[in-house]
Amino acid sequence: MIDARKLDHILISLKKDVASKTKNGFEDVALVHRALPEIDREEIDLSATFFGRRISAPVLIAGMTGGHEKAKKINENLAIAAQELNIPMGVGSQRAGIENEKLAYTYSIAREAAPDAFLIANLGAVQLSKGYGIKEARKAIDMIGANALAVHLNPLHEAIQPEGETDFKGCIRGIEKLSNIGVPIIAKETGAGIAREEAVLLEKAGVAGIDVGGLGGTSFSAVEYYRKKAGKGKLFWDWGIPTAISTVECAESTKLQVIATGGIRNGIEVAKALALGASACGIALPLLRRAVKSSREVAAELQRIIEELKTATFLVGAANVAELKNSDVVITGKMKEWLESRGIDCKKFANRRMIKWK
């Protein structure tokens, strides 16, 4: 039963420590402090363009749930916050709602609670290689009046879970077939990151954006470890490409909009991700933990992160998101080693505002 399994994921994520032990890479990224910002913090404009839509801040609620009664309330609370703050929101995999129409209301509540928000539908890429196509994608989009469709790539999770589906042959062709469906397609990992080779393939297949879903936040291997006490989950707990590294790999190799998701927990990390090339950052588990309480708590958590982002933006002397994206960022340590061994020059990130100093 898909819905029982998805409920397990929620309950385990709420109760257990399912964070990866490896950090998300932003610890190796430093924004250069400006002692003379020459702007008024209160005048900073954090609004951004997200697949053509103006949003109030470059932060979104990453897709998590749907398919059972408990999920309905969670999606409702997340959506109320998305509507209030004018930020995008994704729902979880809609397979349960497609295969059993009686469950569609657990997803469509998002549109009811957020009539004006940018909503992102969600389907698994592995389903596309097993017969899902335009018809099912349309159903998912129509179910929530979606403004975009995320296709999740989760080979790690499928390989770890006992009932996983590991035949990923033909996924890219399946994604390609959806490219003219009428809403932007976002290819989305779920915690193991996307490398530049896949980013380039996805761009050629016609996707409009990539959500890197990198390592350093929620680990689905951890969730599966607790679910089945299976040894496999433990070994692969920290498998993947850290979020910060994946963000650079995808942003440097394509012209796509890149969303940095995976362990984003504060506004400084959002600022760093934007300076590395992301268009927005996604947040999942911390918002789930608040959504089981109230929409107020979800909104308060997001507001905290947005306020922190504003302070970080001020401290790098940027008046808006475009200027923040062009600020100097120094990459050190393991991330520098990784990027350089992959042929990506870190110096250019650190010297964008090159001035003559003598």
Ligand SMILES: Cc1cc2nc3c(=O)[nH]c(=O)nc-3n(C[C@H](O)[C@H](O)[C@H](O)COP(=O)(O)O)c2cc1C
């Ligand atoms: C309980 C739970 C369920 C999730 N279900 C989905 C899903 O159905 N589809 C999907 O694309 N991502 C799913 N995700 C992944 C998130 O969108 C996100 O990529 C991941 O949790 C990393 O973000 P975080 O570290 O902020 O939690 C889920 C995450 C959680 C915590």
